Amino acid sequence: MNFFFLLSLLFPVLGLAFDVKPWFRRPFEFEGDAAFILSHYPSIQNATSHYSSTDQLLRFDLGVAPTPSWDFQIETECERTRKNAWSYLSFGMQARRLWFDDILGDTVSLTTNFSFRAVAARFLRDPSCLYHGNINFEGGVALGKEYAPWESWTNRFYLYALLGIGNKGAPYFSGLFSLERNFCDRHQFEGKLSTLIGFGDHDSVHPRHFHGYASIQHRSLDLTVGYHYLFDIWGKINCLLTYRLYAHCCPEHFWSLEFSYCFPFCPF
Helix, strand or coil, rough: HHHHHHHHCCCCCCCCCCEEEEEECCCCCEEEEEEEEEEEEEEEEEEEECCEEEECCCCCCEEEEECCEEEEEEEEEEEEEECCEEEEEEEEEEEEEEEEEECCCCCEEEEEEEEEEECHHHHHHCCCCCCCCEEEEEEEEEEEEEEECCCCCCEEEEEEEEECCCCCCCCEEEEEEEEEECCCCCCCEEEEEEEECCCECCCCECCCHHCCCCEEECCCEEEEEEEEEEEECCCEEEEEEEEEEEEEEEHHHHHHHEEEEEECCCCC
16 A cells, blocks of 8 residues: 555646646637546445445536647536536636747746636535535646657657645645657557545545545545547547556545547637
């Protein structure tokens, strides 16, 4: 167990829904994204009673880069879980600033971001929801590098780290390490490790009387593999499979399958 906890610290959850890669979309181009996520977990680690759930989530977001240095994104989520029927889950906004761009000749790409998310109160009492508060504030930094021997990049990697806090409870840390491979700007593959760590005081989960993860010392380490197919002008489709390698005071043996379609457009 201590070994996996050290891994989760070294390789900075599914909750990273906003785009955090340190490369922006084209200036003045909007990008819409619709995603469906099916997930399941058979138990919760260190729970006082057995609890399992099969969940479905719909996520819609819209992003735009009004300048080469700024990117903005809004997002809304709806979810169905064992405890809640289909209903509104959250609404979020994110702003990102590009400080260095390796595509333009810098050694690496570096971005910082700030985000805000409002979460429905009933989902904070749902063990399937890892958000900490009704209102959550997050700040993060991403660092990445592309390798492009020809016109298009072939390999790239990036790291992302985030610190957040809700309107109640303890702060939390989230992050990831990702590797990507591009073939002819048509097929793209990725693999990433991601973690979510809560700094609460409690070391157990009470599913029957659950009041959120804000005060719980939870930790997780997830592995994700993904495939992306790019059309010429009609955006791309994405398929991501995630499995939880390590869990403490949160859903364990968790897996999810995500399908999404991303469509760029310019109204001007």
